[in-house]
Amino acid sequence: MDKPSRFGTxxxxxxxxxxxxxxxxxxxxxxxxxxxxxxxxxxLNIDSASFTQIKAASQNDAKQMEAxxxxxxxxxxxxxxxxxxxxGMFIGKVKEIGSDLEVDLEKNDEIASLVSLSLTPLKIDRIxxxxxxxxxxxxxxxxxxxxxxxxxxxxxxxxxxxxLSALDVAGAPAQTAxxxxxxxxxxxxxxxxxxxxxxxxxxxxxxxxxxKVIALINDPxxxxxxxRLGVCDHILLGDAQKPTEVYEKVLAINDNQKVDVTIxxxxxxxxxxxxxxxxxxxxxxxxxxxxxxxxxxxxxxxGIASEAKMLIGNGYTKNHAELTLDLFRESKTLYEIFMxxxxx
Numbered sequence: 396m397d398k399p400s401r402f403g404t405x406x407x408x409x410x411x412x413x414x415x416x417x418x419x420x421x422x423x424x425x426x427x428x429x430x431x432x433x434x435x436x437x438x439l440n441i442d443s444a445s446f447t448q449i450k451a452a453s454q455n456d457a458k459q460m461e462a463x464x465x466x467x468x469x470x471x472x473x474x475x476x477x478x479x480x481x482x483g484m485f486i487g488k489v490k491e492i493g494s495d496l497e498v499d500l501e502k503n504d505e506i507a508s509l510v511s512l513s514l515t516p517l518k519i520d521r522i523x524x525x526x527x528x529x530x531x532x533x534x535x536x537x538x539x540x541x542x543x544x545x546x547x548x549x550x551x552x553x554x555x556x557x558x559l560s561a562l563d564v565a566g567a568p569a570q571t572a573x574x575x576x577x578x579x580x581x582x583x584x585x586x587x588x589x590x591x592x593x594x595x596x597x598x599x600x601x602x603x604x605x606x607k608v609i610a611l612i613n614d615p616x617x618x619x620x621x622x623r624l625g626v627c628d629h630i631l632l633g634d635a636q637k638p639t640e641v642y643e644k645v646l647a648i649n650d651n652q653k654v655d656v657t658i659x660x661x662x663x664x665x666x667x668x669x670x671x672x673x674x675x676x677x678x679x680x681x682x683x684x685x686x687x688x689x690x691x692x693x694x695x696x697x698g699i700a701s702e703a704k705m706l707i708g709n710g711y712t713k714n715h716a717e718l719t720l721d722l723f724r725e726s727k728t729l730y731e732i733f734m735x736x737x738x739x
Contacts, residue, residue, distance in 0.1 A: 399428040399431070399542075400541075401542035402414055402415075402541060403516075403541035406422040406516055406539070408420040408422055415473070415516075420472055421471070423468070423473065423516040427490075428493055428539075430493045430496055430541070431496075431539050431542070432489060433539060434485070434489055434537060435490045436486070438487075438555075439534060440530060440560060441464075441474070441530050441531070442479070442482055442512075443588065443662040444476075444479045444481055444663075444686040445478075445483065446483075446530040446662075448479050452478075461522045472516055472517070473516060474513070475514075476513075480513065480685070481685035483511065484509065484510070484559070484562065485507070485508050485512065485515070485538055486505065486508075488503050489506060490537070504548060506548055507555075507558055508538070508540060509547055509565070510541075510543075515540070516538060517536065520536050522534050523535060550720065553723060556737055557723065557730075557737060557738050560738075561733065565716050565718070566708060566709055568593040568719050569718045570683070570708070571593075571594045572601055572718060574601075574679055575598050576601065576655075577601070578605045579601070579607075580602075580606065580608075580652070581598040581608050581609065581655065581657070581658065582645060582656070583595050583608065583658045584635050584660065584661055584666060585659065585661035585684070586612055586630075587621055588660060588662070590660040593719060596624060599626035599627075608628055609631065609654065611632075611669075613633065613634055620732050631648065635669045636663065636669070638669040638671075639672075641669040641672070641673060642672040645673040646673065653674055654673055655675060655678045656681065657670045657671075657680045659682050659684050659687065661684050661686065662685075662686055664687075665691070666687075667682070667687060667688060671701050674703045676701060676702040680705045681708060685708075
């Protein structure tokens with residue numbers, strides 16, 4: 396192993412010269428270097444796009460899913476889906492802290508990683524359980540956090556599984572808070588999932604009472620939770636892979652006007668134009684979905700002469716963990732929905 400780098404490049408096996416996220420293979424030997432943190436991992440929260448792809452490729456069979464996850468980690472040294480390129484995050488207890496690090500951590504502190512599993516050295520000794528309804532996998536294993544790897548301590552007032560499910564998508568509501576202004580009309584594509592619910596709640600806060608929140612979902616069974624949350628002015632049923640249909644439905648309930656901000660949090664591909672078409676030329680499209688194609692978004696916008704600003708969903712935003720967890724402290728309904736869905 397090369398001299399330890401704060402970015403983790405010393406663990407890159409192939410190809411040399413790239414950062415761990417872009418690497419095909421990284422070293423997942425679980426010896427803690429002087430600028431690393433070694434963690435005993437208990438649960439993985441796999442990125443929604445990745446988990447959906449794994450389920451589909453495995454015909455929703457738990458044994459096949461387990462084999463696929465173990466194969467990826469065995470071959471790559473990390474959990475980076477070769478199709479979606481995305482990872483997820485973990486929770487676990489600190490086992491060892493490198494001698495060169497000055498961090499506010501002690502051994503046995505329970506933490507959630509806030510960097511992607513697509514760049515995190517991971518070793519799985521055994522998969523204990525796969526929770527298909529929550530995209531979570533209980534394991535016996537270990538992971539390494541680099542010097543630049545951010546994390547959050549699990550707070551005492553919230554259940555660890557709820558924290559894990561929320562922090563995996565914490566960048567989405569935090570970016571929503573930055574992007575949405577008072578009186579804005581906001582379209583959320585994929586509004587019934589984890590990130591969708593959080594973004595819908597934050598969008599209502601930011602747009603204020605005179606703004607408007609429009610939710611797009613693809614299954615009527617998803618509607619009750621959104622209705623219970625009570626933050627959406629309209630809940631549309633439609634296929635996000637059919638842009639003309641989405642465009643027409645949005646304009647039909649919005650006085651034939653496009654929206655100011657569109658937030659895409661779906662877990663399937665080919666939804667780029669469904670996000671761009673209903674958005675004003677001076678508006679903003681935020682692609683948080685890991686299924687987004689930069690090529691399709693850029694060339695699609697060009698093809699329909701749209702000048703909408705398009706942002707890539709960076710999972711990190713300053714204070715994103717605190718902002719997201721505070722939403723559960725603020726909204727009993729949001730807390731209860733997540734507890735029912737993701738804490739078993």
